[in-house]
Amino acid sequence: GAVVSQHPSWVICKSGTSVKIECRSLDFQATTMFWYRQFPKQSLMLMATSNEGSKATYEQGVEKDKFLINHASLTLSTLTVTSAHPEDSSFYICSARDTLLNTGELFFGEGSRLTVL
Amino acid sequence: AQSVTQLDSQVPVFEEAPVELRCNYSSSVSVYLFWYVQYPNQGLQLLLKYLSGSTLVKGINGFEAEFNKSQTSFHLRKPSVHISDTAEYFCAVTLSGNTGKLIFGQGTTLQVKP
Numbered sequence: 133g134a135v136v137s138q139h140p141s142w143v144i145c146k147s148g149t150s151v152k153i154e155c156r157s158l159d160f161q162a163t164t165m166f167w168y169r170q171f172p173k174q175s176l177m178l179m180a181t182s183n184e185g186s187k188a189t190y191e192q193g194v195e196k197d198k199f200l201i202n203h204a205s206l207t208l209s210t211l212t213v214t215s216a217h218p219e220d221s222s223f224y225i226c227s228a229r230d231t232l233l234n235t236g237e238l239f240f241g242e243g244s245r246l247t248v249l
Numbered sequence: 250a251q252s253v254t255q256l257d258s259q260v261p262v263f264e265e266a267p268v269e270l271r272c273n274y275s276s277s278v279s280v281y282l283f284w285y286v287q288y289p290n291q292g293l294q295l296l297l298k299y300l301s302g303s304t305l306v307k308g309i310n311g312f313e314a315e316f317n318k319s320q321t322s323f324h325l326r327k328p329s330v331h332i333s334d335t336a337e338y339f340c341a342v343t344l345s346g347n348t349g350k351l352i353f354g355q356g357t358t359l360q361v362k363p
Contacts, residue, residue, distance in 0.1 A: 138292070166351065175339065175356045176293075225292055227351070235300055236281040236343045238351050240292035 134160045136228050138241025145216055146249055152212045153244045155226030161206040162228035166238065167199075170223040182209040206231070216248045251276040251342045255354035263362050264332055270325040270357045272340030279345040282323040284314055287337045287356075296338075299323060300345075310334070335361045 135158040145151050155165055163184050168176040180201050181189040188201035198220075200212040209228075213220050223245050227238040256271040274282065281300050285293040297308025304316040314325045323340060338357045343349040 136292075164348075176353045178350055178352070181350065223290075227293075234346065235298065236346065236349065236351070237283065237295060237298055240285075240294075242292045243290070245290065 134158075134228075134230055134239045136226065136239045136241040138226050138244055140244055141242060142245050142247075144247045144249065147217055148215055150212055150214045151216055151246060152210055153224055153226070153246075155209045155211070155228070155241050157207045157228045157230075157239070160228075160230045160232070160239075162209075163206065163231045165203060165209040165226055165228045167201060167209075167211050168225045168227065170225060170243075172223075176225060179211075213246065216246070218248045221246055221248045251280060251344065251349075251352050253340050253342050253352055253354035255338075255340050255357050257357050258355065259358045259360065261360045261362060262330055265329045267328050268326065268330050268334075268359065270338050270340075270359065272323045272325065272354060274321050274323060274340075274342045276321075276342065276344075280342050281345055282314075282316060283341040283343075283351070284308065284312070284323075284325050285339045285341060285353075286310075287339065289336075293339065296325070330359070330361050332361050332363060334359060 137156045139154045165182040167179045182203040184203045190196045203209040225243045226241045252275045254273045262268045283298045284296040297306045299316045307313045340354040343351045
């Protein structure tokens with residue numbers, strides 16, 4: 133199946149710094165990628181839809197200036213958590229949809245656990 | 250808008266027993282339905298999907314699900330579970346086609362006991 137690679141898997145940073153998470157589709161092109169956030173013992177909350185070559189679409193309540201999303205190519209989307217604070221600590225998961233398939237299926241990265249001290 | 254409800258937050262079951270994880274969805278238009286599994290500190294893996302056609306869908310690891318349009322349900326079943334099936338299971342829905350968001354249910358923790 134299609135593979136989505138997410139990096140880094142774990143990151144610890146100091147409060148006030150920015151952290152970038154990369155999401156790559158390794159063997160397919162993804163016009164659209166999605167970023168989710170997951171708190172412990174909870175479901176995945178959609179943060180934003182990342183569209184190649186255009187601005188991301190953010191879900192209600194998600195701060196676009198806090199969570200910067202860039203989708204500069206058909207295989208790469210990045211999420212930058214700016215001026216991170218402890219409340220931003222979470223598990224972030226990206227996913228991608230194969231542009232050539234019409235199954236609606238999303239392929240998920242391994243997730244990135246962010247801990248802000 | 251679409252929504253998904255997983256009726257059980259936790260399902261404890263003994264090894265080799267059958268299990269059913271329940272999922273109901275809400276939508277006024279045609280949808281695709283999915284079941285994903287998540288192991289601790291990992292991403293999601295697709296178990297199975299319903300797009301159209303036969304309402305009984307077979308997936309990986311011996312799981313299957315049945316789409317019931319009249320009851321708006323998509324319950325996941327396995328006739329005999331293993332310890333290794335212990336994980337978090339998510340039901341998800343999206344609009345038919347390749348453009349909709351994937352909306353997840355709250356998740357069900359399957360705890361398989363020896």
